[in-house]
Amino acid sequence: MTVKIVTDSTSDITASLAHELGITVVPLVVLFGHESFLDRVDITTDEFYRRLTQENIYPTTTQPAPGAFADVYQKLLKDNDEILAIVLSSKLSGTYRSAVNAVSMVEGKGRIEVIDSLLTAMSLGLIVISAAKLASQKGITLKELSEAIKMELPRTNTIMAFDTLKFLAKGGRIGKAQGLLGSLLAVKPVLTLKDGEVAPLTRFRSMGAAADYLYNHIACMSHVEALAVEYATTPHEADVLVARLGAIYPQENIYRSVVSPVLGTYTGPNVLAISFIEGK
Amino acid sequence: MKQSNMINGPEFRDMFAAATNWLEKSASDIDALNVFPVPDGDTGTNMLLTMRSTVEEAYKVNGQSVSAVVQAMANGALMGARGNSGVILSQIWSGMAQGLSDKETFNGKDLAQALTQASETAYKGLSNPVEGTILTVMKDASKASQKQAAKNSGNVVAVLEAAVNAASESVANTPTLLPVLKEAGVVDAGGQGLFTLLDGALRYLRGEAELMRFRKPQLVASKIPMTPITVIAPEKVGADEIPFGYCTEFLLKGKDFELEKLKRKLVRRGQSLIVVGDDTTVRVHIHTIDPGSIIHFATTLGTVHSVSIRNMDEQHQDFLEMQKSRAPVADIEILAVAAGDGLSDVFTSLGVASVIPGGQTMNPSTKDILQAVNNLRSEKVIILPNNKNIIMTAEKVQVLTEKHIHVVPSRTIPQGIAALLAFDYEADFDTNTHIMTKALASIKTVEITRAVRATQFSGFSIKKKQAIGLLDGTIVAVADEPVDVLRSTLAKAGLKKAEVVTLYYGQDTEESEAQQAKEEIASKYPNLQVEVVKGGQPHYNFIGSVE
Numbered sequence: 001m002t003v004k005i006v007t008d009s010t011s012d013i014t015a016s017l018a019h020e021l022g023i024t025v026v027p028l029v030v031l032f033g034h035e036s037f038l039d040r041v042d043i044t045t046d047e048f049y050r051r052l053t054q055e056n057i058y059p060t061t062t063q064p065a066p067g068a069f070a071d072v073y074q075k076l077l078k079d080n081d082e083i084l085a086i087v088l089s090s091k092l093s094g095t096y097r098s099a100v101n102a103v104s105m106v107e108g109k110g111r112i113e114v115i116d117s118l119l120t121a122m123s124l125g126l127i128v129i130s131a132a133k134l135a136s137q138k139g140i141t142l143k144e145l146s147e148a149i150k151m152e153l154p155r156t157n158t159i160m161a162f163d164t165l166k167f168l169a170k171g172g173r174i175g176k177a178q179g180l181l182g183s184l185l186a187v188k189p190v191l192t193l194k195d196g197e198v199a200p201l202t203r204f205r206s207m208g209a210a211a212d213y214l215y216n217h218i219a220c221m222s223h224v225e226a227l228a229v230e231y232a233t234t235p236h237e238a239d240v241l242v243a244r245l246g247a248i249y250p251q252e253n254i255y256r257s258v259v260s261p262v263l264g265t266y267t268g269p270n271v272l273a274i275s276f277i278e279g280k
Numbered sequence: 281m282k283q284s285n286m287i288n289g290p291e292f293r294d295m296f297a298a299a300t301n302w303l304e305k306s307a308s309d310i311d312a313l314n315v316f317p318v319p320d321g322d323t324g325t326n327m328l329l330t331m332r333s334t335v336e337e338a339y340k341v342n343g344q345s346v347s348a349v350v351q352a353m354a355n356g357a358l359m360g361a362r363g364n365s366g367v368i369l370s371q372i373w374s375g376m377a378q379g380l381s382d383k384e385t386f387n388g389k390d391l392a393q394a395l396t397q398a399s400e401t402a403y404k405g406l407s408n409p410v411e412g413t414i415l416t417v418m419k420d421a422s423k424a425s426q427k428q429a430a431k432n433s434g435n436v437v438a439v440l441e442a443a444v445n446a447a448s449e450s451v452a453n454t455p456t457l458l459p460v461l462k463e464a465g466v467v468d469a470g471g472q473g474l475f476t477l478l479d480g481a482l483r484y485l486r487g488e489a490e491l492m493r494f495r496k497p498q499l500v501a502s503k504i505p506m507t508p509i510t511v512i513a514p515e516k517v518g519a520d521e522i523p524f525g526y527c528t529e530f531l532l533k534g535k536d537f538e539l540e541k542l543k544r545k546l547v548r549r550g551q552s553l554i555v556v557g558d559d560t561t562v563r564v565h566i567h568t569i570d571p572g573s574i575i576h577f578a579t580t581l582g583t584v585h586s587v588s589i590r591n592m593d594e595q596h597q598d599f600l601e602m603q604k605s606r607a608p609v610a611d612i613e614i615l616a617v618a619a620g621d622g623l624s625d626v627f628t629s630l631g632v633a634s635v636i637p638g639g640q641t642m643n644p645s646t647k648d649i650l651q652a653v654n655n656l657r658s659e660k661v662i663i664l665p666n667n668k669n670i671i672m673t674a675e676k677v678q679v680l681t682e683k684h685i686h687v688v689p690s691r692t693i694p695q696g697i698a699a700l701l702a703f704d705y706e707a708d709f710d711t712n713t714h715i716m717t718k719a720l721a722s723i724k725t726v727e728i729t730r731a732v733r734a735t736q737f738s739g740f741s742i743k744k745k746q747a748i749g750l751l752d753g754t755i756v757a758v759a760d761e762p763v764d765v766l767r768s769t770l771a772k773a774g775l776k777k778a779e780v781v782t783l784y785y786g787q788d789t790e791e792s793e794a795q796q797a798k799e800e801i802a803s804k805y806p807n808l809q810v811e812v813v814k815g816g817q818p819h820y821n822f823i824g825s826v827e
Contacts, residue, residue: 176705179631180631182629183629183630184625184626184629184630184813185626185629185630185697185782185811185813186809186811187630187701192706194706199705199706200705201704201705201706202701202702202703202704202705203630203701203702203703204701205701205779205780205782205809205827206779206780206809206827208779209779209827
């Protein structure tokens with residue numbers, strides 16, 4: 001019995017980590033006008049954020065076509081028994097629908113399960129990593145694996161400190177954080193995911209204070225199972241946060257990643273995020 | 281009223297109606313007895329407005345019973361309480377009502393007991409009663425009245441006389457008890473107000489009503505020698521603080537109109553008031569935030585024609601509408617008190633459900649805050665008073681509403697904003713109150729204003745109209761120009777460790793001045809994020825936060 005793990009590019013899993021853990025990443029698509037790029041494949045994060053901040057055009061995004069998932073399923077099913085696809089929140093993207101529709105295209109019913117994580121960014125990434133590690137255990141079935149992962153989902157989340165909500169509002173994904181728009185003071189909103197949608201947590205006047213909040217959120221947990229820090233354009237701030245978190249969680253085990261272009265379309269530059277699986 | 285041994289309800293009401301008129305004559309003198317020479321919560325005005333609401337309620341009572349009248353007065357005081365002195369005064373009235381409950385009439389002994397009850401209730405209402413204030417004056421007056429009543433229980437005038445004399449002594453003694461008064465060279469304003477009220481009631485009782493019309497109450501002089509103070513009438517600010525509104529015009533037809541009387545009735549309801557015409561036709565022009573109430577009032581006087589209500593700032597309204605359409609907070613709503621269109625917009629943009637106009641020199645009453653609370657959809661309301669003189673008024677609202685009220689005791693605008701930002705959307709009512717209260721300490725407040733009188737304070741020799749800088753409520757700098765004071769005040773606020781400085785410039789301050797100050801700070805502290813925001817607040821050239 002082998003189960004393979006599939007996810008989408010908003011999980012922010014780096015190519016080398018995906019390779020190492022045998023995870024297949026299906027990219028979403030980011031578009032600058034009529035130019036289209038496969039997320040993290042055709043465009044690097046550096047190039048994306050350069051264009052985002054320097055060009056006068058807001059990018060847009062689209063979900064992968066069902067065919068993209070179907071291709072992946074087909075290839076994987078040749079050499080493996082089952083597939084668990086874990087994708088970003090169905091409330092933020094149609095990716096889940098594509099992943100589900102693709103199942104019937106490859107006659108994979110019963111051999112493929114698709115989970116709507118209600119998450120994105122590295123909280124999705126951490127779940128996917130956890131699934132890949134479990135899948136490598138001998139003899140685990142798709143059913144067992146899917147049940148184990150569903151138990152972890154409620155303890156998993158991402159908290160993001162935004163420099164601006166401009167991009168989130170433009171992209172129509174602002175959700176319950178709507179009320180945080182239009183502030184006459186420069187504030188750094190801190191948002192999270194709630195029931196698969198963007199929801200507000202609180203606000204700060206400086207990124208430094210917001211980073212303190214991210215740190216404190218983790219420091220208040222009695223037990224942390226997995227931890228990740230992400231940034232868009234400010235690696236130094238991410239490094240500082242990782243070093244601080246090192247005092248409460250083994251620093252070498254903290255995943256460090258860059259927010260993917262598709263997510264960056266909504267977060268904008270300067271965003272700083274932590275993702276975690278809280279211990280039981 | 282001549283010397284009488286038994287006083288009934290209407291007589292009691294008339295005593296304090298006269299006392300309120302007596303207080304009105306020296307309200308602005310009492311306002312000037314500020315400890316700090318800053319435009320501050322005006323004690324005299326606040327006590328006067330509280331008393332007006334107190335007496336108004338008394339007139340709604342039919343019958344002769346004193347207990348019904350004083351109960352109505354206690355309710356009126358509670359609803360009309362403005363500022364800390366107003367809240368304490370309302371507690372005094374609540375005690376009086378308890379002391380005179382079940383009494384159809386009262387004599388001197390009853391009065392002494394009611395005054396004692398009033399003193400006790402006033403003390404009980406405060407978590408941290410301070411001596412040398414209105415409380416001490418109330419206590420001393422009630423003690424003296426008890427002593428007198430023991431000697432000669434029946435005579436109301438004798439008992440009240442004893443109370444008034446003791447109150448005067450007590451006011452003179454306040455600087456001995458409270459060092460800040462001594463340093464500022466003033467007697468306690470609230471104590472002075474209470475003395476004036478008791479004095480007015482006594483004079484009326486003695487039958488001096490006619491005489492009172494031509495006289496004016498005297499301020500009690502301090503027992504200890506102090507720097508002479510220059511009493512100046514504070515500027516009337518109410519009208520200027522209406523930040524936006526409707527230009528309302530109409531023609532009023534009827535008969536026997538008295539233009540002066542009409543003007544007096546309308547002047548408090550808005551600004552730019554024009555009333556012209558004759559005794560049958562009057563044209564009225566006024567800028568107001570509530571045109572409905574003006575028109576309603578006008579229809580009670582005659583027929584209303586050619587009504588024109590024009591929104592003076594559509595854009596501003598659109599902005600507010602846009603803000604209203606959001607529902608940022610699920611079941612908790614936040615109310616803030618702020619003066620100035622800019623500050624009001626800042627609070628609204630950060631998600632408060634409603635902004636009550638008010639602040640320094642214009643303290644909203646308990647009723648104003650209660651109404652704002654009742655207008656909200658939510659059952660759980662957090663109030664940000666943003667002024668030390670409004671905290672107690674806000675705290676009084678809880679007893680008047682079924683809703684759950686928490687007051688986060690913000691003493692300044694920047695504190696209020698810091699508390700508001702700290703709001704946690706995932707936390708419950710109690711936790712949020714705790715988080716927000718904790719956030720008050722996270723910032724420093726800088727306020728730049730002009731001295732309303734000359735004084736010596738904290739080692740500074742301050743001339744009238746000089747600019748003064750306060751850091752968290754303490755005077756730390758004095759100079760002629762506000763910008764210079766801003767510079768030296770900020771220098772004492774620990775900018776090296778700060779991350780963000782926000783400057784809210786006032787209605788009489790040019791944006792360019794604020795921008796210039798920003799440039800200076802930014803070039804000196806390159807890592808500091810400096811933001812300039814239009815505050816539009818009266819009196820204060822700059823309000824700043826350092827965090």
